[in-house]
Amino acid sequence: MVQDEAAHGAYTLPRCYRHPDQETGVSCSRCGRPICPQCMVDASVGFHCPECVRGAEGQPPTRAATTRFGGRLTGDGALVTKILIGINLAVFVVAAYLDKPLAGQWELLSYVSPQTGTAYGVAAGPDQWYRLLTATFLHVQPFHVGSNMLALWWMGPTLERVLGRLRFTALYLVSGLAGSALVYLVAGQAVASLGASGAIFGVFGATAVLFRAARQPLGPVIALIVFNLVITFSVPGIDWRAHVGGLVAGVLTGIGMMHAPRANRNLVQAGTVVLMLAGVLAMVLVESARLTG
Structure with missing residues (x-):
């Protein structure tokens, strides 16, 4: 049996540009926008946001976007x-x-x-x-x-x-x-x-x-x-x-x-x-x- 209480510290972190309710300490290594774990896409250096992965001018992505640890990005993350x-x-x-x-x-x-x-x-x-x-x-x-x-x-x-x-x-x-x-x-x-x-x-x-x-x-x-x-x-x-x-x-x-x-x-x-x-x-x-x- 488990009963837990959410604990929140006094620290302040930037909020993901796509999910404003999610605090994060990680930014896209290409555009610099703060991104939460759901939006992190592995890159050769750091992580990219989904928009940067799709490429400039709305070009299709060169590879399938994944989560930080290799899972598929999905609409319903829960x-x-x-x-x-x-x-x-x-x-x-x-x-x-x-x-x-x-x-x-x-x-x-x-x-x-x-x-x-x-x-x-x-x-x-x-x-x-x-x-x-x-x-x-x-x-x-x-x-x-x-x-x-x-x-x-x-x-x-x-x-x-x-x-x-x-x-x-x-x-x-x-x-x-x-x-x-x-x-x-x-x-x-x-x-x-x-x-x-x-x-x-x-x-x-x-x-x-x-x-x-x-x-x-x-x-x-x-x-x-x-x-x-x-x-x-x-x-x-x-x-x-x-x-x-x-x-x-x-x-x-x-x-x-x-x-x-x-x-x-x-x-x-x-x-x-x-x-x-x-x-x-x-x-x-x-x-x-x-x-x-």
């Missing part, structure tokens, strides 16, 4: 965020009011009977590993889903605009899976957990990487993460393992995506996601071997 929120809310309604057994079928469940040694849930084998993902779309009560989705709405669009839809989706899902995997690794013999918090913390971690890469003040996002970690370790019933696992995965995936060398950017970014998934698989295999060995 589409994936909206879809994820919609899925989470829909699953909550179905599991809480229309099909209550669904929660038991989808939650991150793992249990090994001390009497018979019979394994249930994730511990039972690969045909139950789907729970590592489905559990990240389940919530126990309106406040639980509401606080998580509010946090995603506050933080998700900024990250989605700079990464692009595909990369943002990958980061979100990998963070959720990593949170679930750490839960299983630490307490696989008897665990029942659910919620999107691991993925949300992954978004927090990647946002911190973005702020550092863009040379923007880290204070607000660090305060947000610390605030939520304090809640994580002080309020009973919150699964700290999912939060920590998601946060670490978000930071590592964010580093791989945002600091990839331009010449091999797609390869490095894809490799980062594959390595994170390999880490998730390794945690599951290690704990499964321990439980059944």
Whole structure:
């Protein structure tokens, strides 16, 4: 469960000429106009604005415009965020009011009977590993889903605009899976957990990487993460393992995506996601071997 508050510093930055609501410390290296992450287009030196990429006198662009980290520029920079929120809310309604057994079928469940040694849930084998993902779309009560989705709405669009839809989706899902995997690794013999918090913390971690890469003040996002970690370790019933696992995965995936060398950017970014998934698989295999060995 996540509850966060937006923090704003006293600093003043120029505002993007195309998105006046977005502060930025980056300018187009060709025309000098301030541009936000959504408008940054990679250039041989620095970043260009979309107009400069199109060329003078309205000439067509010489190459497809991309976000700062290789994603496609899109009209709606928050589409994936909206879809994820919609899925989470829909699953909550179905599991809480229309099909209550669904929660038991989808939650991150793992249990090994001390009497018979019979394994249930994730511990039972690969045909139950789907729970590592489905559990990240389940919530126990309106406040639980509401606080998580509010946090995603506050933080998700900024990250989605700079990464692009595909990369943002990958980061979100990998963070959720990593949170679930750490839960299983630490307490696989008897665990029942659910919620999107691991993925949300992954978004927090990647946002911190973005702020550092863009040379923007880290204070607000660090305060947000610390605030939520304090809640994580002080309020009973919150699964700290999912939060920590998601946060670490978000930071590592964010580093791989945002600091990839331009010449091999797609390869490095894809490799980062594959390595994170390999880490998730390794945690599951290690704990499964321990439980059944």
